[in-house]
Amino acid sequence: MTSPAQTRFGLVGSGWRGEFFLRLARLLPERFRATGVVTRTESRGAAVTAKWGVRTFRTTAELLAHERPDFVIVSVPWPVTPEVTRDLVAAGVPVLAETPPAPDLAGLRSLWSDVGGSGLVQVAEQYLLMPGHAARLEVIRAGVLGEPTSVQVSSTHLYHAVSLIRCLLGVGYDAAEVSARVFVAPLANPLSPAGWSGDATPQQISTTLATIDFGGRMGLYDFTDNQWWNPLRTRRLVVRGSLGELVDDRVVRLVDPTTPVESSLVRRQTGVDLNLEGLDLKHISFDGSVVYRNPFVGSGLSDDDIAVADILARAGAWAREQGPAPYPLAEACQDHLISLAIEESVRTDRPVVTAKEAWAR
Numbered sequence: 001m002t003s004p005a006q007t008r009f010g011l012v013g014s015g016w017r018g019e020f021f022l023r024l025a026r027l028l029p030e031r032f033r034a035t036g037v038v039t040r041t042e043s044r045g046a047a048v049t050a051k052w053g054v055r056t057f058r059t060t061a062e063l064l065a066h067e068r069p070d071f072v073i074v075s076v077p078w079p080v081t082p083e084v085t086r087d088l089v090a091a092g093v094p095v096l097a098e099t100p101p102a103p104d105l106a107g108l109r110s111l112w113s114d115v116g117g118s119g120l121v122q123v124a125e126q127y128l129l130m131p132g133h134a135a136r137l138e139v140i141r142a143g144v145l146g147e148p149t150s151v152q153v154s155s156t157h158l159y160h161a162v163s164l165i166r167c168l169l170g171v172g173y174d175a176a177e178v179s180a181r182v183f184v185a186p187l188a189n190p191l192s193p194a195g196w197s198g199d200a201t202p203q204q205i206s207t208t209l210a211t212i213d214f215g216g217r218m219g220l221y222d223f224t225d226n227q228w229w230n231p232l233r234t235r236r237l238v239v240r241g242s243l244g245e246l247v248d249d250r251v252v253r254l255v256d257p258t259t260p261v262e263s264s265l266v267r268r269q270t271g272v273d274l275n276l277e278g279l280d281l282k283h284i285s286f287d288g289s290v291v292y293r294n295p296f297v298g299s300g301l302s303d304d305d306i307a308v309a310d311i312l313a314r315a316g317a318w319a320r321e322q323g324p325a326p327y328p329l330a331e332a333c334q335d336h337l338i339s340l341a342i343e344e345s346v347r348t349d350r351p352v353v354t355a356k357e358a359w360a361r
Helices: 018-027 042-052 058-068 078-090 104-116 131-141 158-171 305-319 329-348
Strands: 006-012 031-039 071-074 096-097 122-123 150-156 179-189 203-213 218-224 236-243 244-247 250-256 259-270 278-284 289-293
Touching: 006 018, 006 058, 006 150, 006 305, 018 031, 018 042, 018 305, 031 042, 031 058, 031 305, 058 071, 058 078, 071 078, 078 104, 096 305, 104 122, 104 329, 122 218, 122 329, 131 236, 131 244, 131 259, 131 278, 131 289, 131 305, 150 158, 158 218, 158 244, 158 278, 158 329, 203 329
Parallel strands: 006 031, 006 071, 071 096, 096 122, 150 218
Antiparallel strands: 150 236, 179 203, 203 218, 236 244, 244 250, 250 259, 259 278, 278 289
8 A cells, every 4th residue: 555645845934823734744754744934033933943843944935945845834924824825826836825815805805816826825724624524524415415505503713614614505606695793691711722711700702693695505603702612612513405404413314205314423433441442533434334534544633633634635735736626715715705794794783795706616
């Protein structure tokens, strides 16, 4: 069996998100290697080298002169992402930009005008590569639910949630009418990226609810601030179709005119109880068929790390012309277009209708 090719990537930015990629290169050196990191200052570069053992540079030109990677990840503050992306495309370098690719609608339009036709820009939208979501998408594409008609996501925020809604519905670049409101209610907020606060006092926390009408198909967005971390708010995903529905890992559907049946998505997770194979996700099955296999089996990665590793591997194959584009710039622009409409609807207390943009295919 042939071993997968090693993916070599450069990285612009040294923040929290950029460390996800460096950590994967350390954990899976046979699959990933960082050729270098661009930091703004020498002091920050020295800290990155000390922590990760990776050479650092002050400019992308220096990074590329040292060693040409398969592609360069752009993981910098939102307003800087389009600028760095343009510079790399001008140098003929494939780019994997962090989400979102530009901060606002004007920025999205300008970036698409400048680099959209190059075919050199992908975006690191990994949510549909998370094992559970990938398995759900496989079941939906197999027609188990009939025609998908609505998706409800209460899990992650804005463009990530929109990506899930659009892809699970299969709506592409369809126009959308967005209606959104914010509700504030008391909720304890004991855990954040900074760790456990030790405070269980309820705070006034905002929840955003939005409907996204694609003209016959609908998305429902439900996000509570800090929902990623808060253990008091679970995640929920519902996909409804013409012949049934999926709620998280449970599926009910009609198999003949008088027979509704229920099935479940089942994870084979080792290392639990007396299983001695090591902590790892092997696969996810549905009705006796495997609908997802962990491409990094044996690594013990979390679901999110599996998804990030997968987008890295796919971007490497794409850049080497050995695989399809993992998440093109046009898709990410459409995701953020709708997420901006959610924010605008909240701000104006009015529905917002998205227009067909230049990136729509």
